[in-house]
Amino acid sequence: xxxxxxxxDFGSTYTKLRAVDIAARRLLGWGQGPSTVTTDIMVGMRASxxxxxxxxxxxxxxxxxxxxSSAAGGLRMVTVxxxxxxxxxAARRAALGAGAKLVxxxxxxxxxxxxxxxxxxxxxxxxxxxxxxxxxxxxLLHNARMLAQSALACPVVLAGNRDxxxxxxxxxxxxxxxxxxxxxxxxxxLNIEPARAAVRQVFIDRIVHAKGIDRAQPEFDAVLMPTPAxxxxxxxxxxxxxxxxxxxxxxxxxxxxxxxxxxHSIATGEPSAPGVIVHGLPEPRVKRTVExxxxxxxxxxxxxxxxxxxxxxxxxxxxAQRTRAIVEEVARDVGRLPRGLEERAVDQALVRAAVRHAxxxxxxxxxxVYAVTGPVAVQEGKDLSNVAAVIGTGGALxxxxxxxxxxxxxxxxPDDPNSLRPKAPRLLLDRHYLLYACGLLASVExxxxxELALRNLEPIDTMSPLxxxxxx
Amino acid sequence: MPAHAAPARGDxxxxxxxxxxxxxxxxGNRILSMALERAGYKVVSxxxxxxxxxFVKAAVxxxxxxxxxxxxxxxxxLDCRGFRDLCVEAGLERILLYVGGNLVVGKQAWPDVxxxxxxxxxxRAAAPGTRVETVLEWLASDLAQRHRSG
Numbered sequence: 001x002x003x004x005x006x007x008x009d010f011g012s013t014y015t016k017l018r019a020v021d022i023a024a025r026r027l028l029g030w031g032q033g034p035s036t037v038t039t040d041i042m043v044g045m046r047a048s049x050x051x052x053x054x055x056x057x058x059x060x061x062x063x064x065x066x067x068x069s070s071a072a073g074g075l076r077m078v079t080v081x082x083x084x085x086x087x088x089x090a091a092r093r094a095a096l097g098a099g100a101k102l103v104x105x106x107x108x109x110x111x112x113x114x115x116x117x118x119x120x121x122x123x124x125x126x127x128x129x130x131x132x133x134x135x136x137x138x139x140l141l142h143n144a145r146m147l148a149q150s151a152l153a154c155p156v157v158l159a160g161n162r163d164x165x166x167x168x169x170x171x172x173x174x175x176x177x178x179x180x181x182x183x184x185x186x187x188x189x190l191n192i193e194p195a196r197a198a199v200r201q202v203f204i205d206r207i208v209h210a211k212g213i214d215r216a217q218p219e220f221d222a223v224l225m226p227t228p229a230x231x232x233x234x235x236x237x238x239x240x241x242x243x244x245x246x247x248x249x250x251x252x253x254x255x256x257x258x259x260x261x262x263x264h265s266i267a268t269g270e271p272s273a274p275g276v277i278v279h280g281l282p283e284p285r286v287k288r289t290v291e292x293x294x295x296x297x298x299x300x301x302x303x304x305x306x307x308x309x310x311x312x313x314x315x316x317x318x319x320a321q322r323t324r325a326i327v328e329e330v331a332r333d334v335g336r337l338p339r340g341l342e343e344r345a346v347d348q349a350l351v352r353a354a355v356r357h358a359x360x361x362x363x364x365x366x367x368x369v370y371a372v373t374g375p376v377a378v379q380e381g382k383d384l385s386n387v388a389a390v391i392g393t394g395g396a397l398x399x400x401x402x403x404x405x406x407x408x409x410x411x412x413x414p415d416d417p418n419s420l421r422p423k424a425p426r427l428l429l430d431r432h433y434l435l436y437a438c439g440l441l442a443s444v445e446x447x448x449x450x451e452l453a454l455r456n457l458e459p460i461d462t463m464s465p466l467x468x469x470x471x472x
Numbered sequence: 473m474p475a476h477a478a479p480a481r482g483d484x485x486x487x488x489x490x491x492x493x494x495x496x497x498x499x500g501n502r503i504l505s506m507a508l509e510r511a512g513y514k515v516v517s518x519x520x521x522x523x524x525x526x527f528v529k530a531a532v533x534x535x536x537x538x539x540x541x542x543x544x545x546x547x548x549x550l551d552c553r554g555f556r557d558l559c560v561e562a563g564l565e566r567i568l569l570y571v572g573g574n575l576v577v578g579k580q581a582w583p584d585v586x587x588x589x590x591x592x593x594x595x596r597a598a599a600p601g602t603r604v605e606t607v608l609e610w611l612a613s614d615l616a617q618r619h620r621s622g
Contacts (some may be wrong), residue, residue, distance in 0.1 A: 082528045136515065137484070187516045187530050277496075277521060369498045369521060370547040378521060439555035 004028060005439035005445070008045075008067035008220055009227050010213055011035055015044040017052050018437040022063065025451040027432055029055045037071035049219065064129050065220040068230035068439040072211040074101035075203055075226040081107055081183075082130035082139045087160065089281055090183035091129040094159065094192035096288045098199035100125070107291040109139055110146045124207050125185070125199055126154055128168070131161030133185045144168040148175065155202050159183045159195040161322025178202060190282050200225055206263040224443060227436055231255065231393070232264050232288055234439030238391070238453050239266035242446040248454075249388040252422060253435065254359060254410055256351050256396045258334060259295040261358035264288045269364065269382025272420075275452045276377045277364065283382045289362045294354040296347070296396045297334040300327050307353035315349035319343060323349075337399075348401045352409040355397075359410040364420045383420040385412060390422055391431035391457060403429050404460045427461040485537040485615055486528050490518030491573075493551035497544035500573065504540070507604045513611075524551065528558045531567060537615060538568040540607075541594075548575035549588065556593025557603030568614055571608070 003023060007014040017031040032050025036044035049364035053059045090108035095102050103121050106114055118126070126147070130140035140160045147156065153224025155176040158168055165179050178201075181194035208214050208223045224230070231253065241247030250267035269283045293302040304312055304327055313323040319335050326346045330336050338347040352398060364381025392398070392407040400406050412421040434456050441449035489505045491498055498520040505517045515532050518526060527539050539559070543551060552571060559567050571594045576585050582599045588595035596610050 030558060086533045132534045135536075136532060138534070147485050184533070187518075279521065369494050371494045371521070373496055373593045376494075376496055376521070 003063040005064040005066070005441055006062040006220070007126055007440050008065065008069060009230075009436055010037060010041070010044075010069040010071040010216075010223075011227065012071055015048040016433065017048050017433060018432075019052060019060065019062075020437065020441065020448075020452055021396055022445055022448045024400045025455055027434065027452070027456060028060070030054060030432070033211055033362055037069075037212060041071075041213060042219075043197060045216045045219050047096060054204075064441070064444050066443070067213075067216075067223045068225050068227040068436055068440055069100075069208070069211070069213050069221045069223055070227040071213065074228075075099060075125065075199075075207060076101050076103045076121070077125050077127060077199070078102075078104040078121055079106070079127045080110065080117055080129065080143055081160075082136055085129065085281065086187070087129045087184045090190055090192060091127050091159065091195070092434035093190070093284055093287070094129075094183050094195040095127055095199065096290060097192055097229075097232070097284060097286060098196040099232065099288075102290065105186075110143045110253050113147075115146050115150045115152075124210070125157060125202055126152065127157045127159060127195060127199065128367060129160040129183045129205060131182075132187050133162045133166065135153075135161055135180050135187075137161055140164045140169065144171040148172050157195060157198050157202065157464055159198070163278075172394035174233060177220060177292055183280045190284060192284055194347065195397065195472075197431060200229065213317075224440055225377060226288075228262060228288065230436040230439035231262070232439065233442055234393070234437070234449075234453060235264045236266050237287055237438060237442045237446065237450050238435075238457070242442075242450050245450055247445060247450065248426075250384075251387050251389040251391060251425070252359070252362075252384060252410065253391045253393060254355055254407065255392075255394040256294070256296055256354045256358070256406075257394055258297040258396070259292075261291045261294040261354045262288060263291075263362040265362065265382060265387070267382065267384055267387055267467045271366075271377075271379050271384050276379050276383075277420070278379045280376065280380045284363070287362070287382065289358070291354075291358040291361060291470045295356050296350055296354060297330060297336070300331040300350055303350050303353050304356050312346070312349045312353060316342075316345040318345060325463055344401045347396075348406065351396050351400050352404045355406055355409040358421050360416070363422075365418045367418055379420070381420070385420050385423045387425050389428055390424045391428045391430055392433070392460075393433065393435050398429060398433070402420065407460065428457040429460045430456075431458050432456055482563055484512055484514045485559070485611075486514045486516060486534050487538045487611075488516045488518065488527055488534065488536045489542070490522035490527055491520045491544065492522055492524060492527070493543065493545070494521060495543060495551075496520045497542075497545070497573075500544065501542040504542070504604060504607065507608065508540075508611075511608050512524035513572045516548075524555055524558055527555075528562045528564065531559070531564055532562050534566065536564075537618070538570065538611065541571045541573065542573045543575055544561060544573040546574060547601055548573060552589065552592060552594070554592075555581045559593075566618065567596045568611075568618065570596045570598065570610070572587045572607070574600055
């Protein structure tokens, strides 16, 4: 056996391990234990290592032991900006791109009520933005003053109008302040990488310790990032490739989970048709959205609200009443795996609806505006109609009755022609939950990580040649 | 940075420009934006097909001194209705509002048209054929007056 790496995900329910052979680009095995961050993280770590050891018949010497974490509530963030669609939106995107769980997003001047809400939310990090460089100063300084007088204890990442940085730092003297570049230095110019990097550094330097994850330090070398950021890094690697090795090109990752549905895209999102005018805030090439109302268990009832009971029932092939009863049952018992044919059918309908709506919200739209000079196509958001691949990950998809049909719910359809969803991508399944592991491994062995990912992403677009002819 | 170098933005007045409504005529607006930049203004250019709300949001975020609205397709009166109210609502009571282009359809006497736009809360309305130099003069004098009145 060549050199091995251990990739750890300290999750909210499980501690998950992946052991890989770096030289052979091969998954050696996996191990799983409970998540015990809230008590003693070492209990879950030891249990998952023992599980891995049992499966492998012994543990190899690991050259790298890298971890990501979404335990203890994940990286809980609050963002504050000025105009909701401008700097407040840029701040939201920076937090999501850093792999955070966004628990609050505020705009304009914070009121006493807002401050109260922020303190109650008790975020791990607050991202404070507002104003373009040389633009509005008053609102950010007002918000800094309000936060300074509050009981908020978490680090504040400052990413607003650069003219306010010194003054805001002085105002926030009692707090832990990390200043970085403005998320929107010029109007409609998005600059979220520096804020993302600052958030990640705070996560490594402080949050890992604050959440007690570092108590498992004897068993790992470093906690590099929140788990959603590791998935995003994995997606970026698979799309872009690395030195001397091509990736798959523009792609999308869909991850329907128990509480939320995450969608990641690595694509510029520029119009695929000529002559289209793009409106609104520019889109980040590496984008993550989280749909807090689309979760397979905690938010099963919400999926029904969004999609409509009739649509879910029709997709499941059951009556509306029976469908609703099953949905209520699974929502009450969030750890439940589907039992029997009817529950599996409802589960499949729920995952399809979650994927469909989450992807629709992630993708942009195009509409026709009738100008005097004739019709003009105006695009808002990302055009992802030409992405090369859509990758499905997460238990609900992988262990569902029909992963192909669940993932196909991401595709563009004739019923919604204005949505810029993928048209004819390859459908791939992350069956062994390796995307986060490859994202972590990419930080030390990018080529091995890329090849490992490419070998293990399983094509599931197995239409017959006849079907394919008709689909085109 | 040497002491004599110009500051990054300095105290240059900020002007938001764009073409309002479902109007794609961008050329005149672009020429005006270039002239303003050359004259030392900081220009935030929103381009064609810009809803009224987007002018106001951009002005808030960039702390703009002036919004300069172009309308070339004859629907200006409809598109600009309530523009001042939007600004007041967003806390921009004192912002200078200029409008210009082919503001109305058909042959209407300019003084009538101008009166209507001033009544809507615009500080200046530019008749078709107004020269760039005239707009620059208006700006210099209006901004100086704003400055004097604090």
